[in-house]
Amino acid sequence: MSPAIEACGLTKRYGYVQALDGVDLVVPHGTVFGLLGPNGAGKTTAVRVLTTTVRPDAGTATVLGVDVRRHPQRVRSMIGLAGQYAAVDERLTGRENLVLIGQLTHQPRSQLKARADELLEVFRLTRAADRPLSGFSGGMRR
Numbered sequence: 319m320s321p322a323i324e325a326c327g328l329t330k331r332y333g334y335v336q337a338l339d340g341v342d343l344v345v346p347h348g349t350v351f352g353l354l355g356p357n358g359a360g361k362t363t364a365v366r367v368l369t370t371t372v373r374p375d376a377g378t379a380t381v382l383g384v385d386v387r388r389h390p391q392r393v394r395s396m397i398g399l400a401g402q403y404a405a406v407d408e409r410l411t412g413r414e415n416l417v418l419i420g421q422l423t424h425q426p427r428s429q430l431k432a433r434a435d436e437l438l439e440v441f442r443l444t445r446a447a448d449r450p451l452s453g454f455s456g457g458m459r460r
């Protein structure tokens with residue numbers, strides 16, 4: 319089985335700033351991985367390369383065995399990215415936001431409600447499900 323993430327020699331330069339300088343990384347399946355470092359060290363740049371929103375100047379990276387440079391759309395279809403700020407609709411409830419995202423990503427219509435309920439339970443949000451997002455904490459939104 320391919321590692322969840324495998325990067326080899328990733329480099330990225332912005333003008334005179336060397337944001338990534340030969341990053342090697344292997345993240346095995348089923349693990350939680352924390353990438354720590356000083357401000358400006360290149361963490362966000364590395365995440366952008368791995369999630370296909372920035373192209374590296376050199377090096378290779380695969381997510382679940384799929385090359386991020388050659389098959390960015392395939393990588394995107396397999397991953398989720400929770401940023402610092404969650405792209406949610408504050409006026410809708412937790413349940414409504416999940417159904418909306420299901421519609422936008424073309425999930426089967428008949429399963430939208432059941433899948434929303436399932437996710438609410440996984441994230442322990444069942445009790446908050448019918449409250450508008452405006453009253454959710456940052457973590458609850460993400």
Ligand SMILES: Nc1ncnc2c1ncn2[C@@H]1O[C@H](COP(=O)(O)OP(=O)(O)OP(=O)(O)O)[C@@H](O)[C@H]1O
Nearest residue numbers: 332335336337355356357358359360361362363364
């Ligand atoms: N779009 C950009 N244009 C110019 N320089 C950039 C750009 N993105 C990142 N950089 C530079 O690349 C370096 C790495 O930035 P990056 O955002 O990856 O750091 P970081 O480790 O996420 O920092 P922080 O802990 O502050 O979030 C910094 O010097 C930053 O100024």
Ligand SMILES: [Mg+2]
Nearest residue numbers: 358361362363
């Ligand atoms: Mg950052």
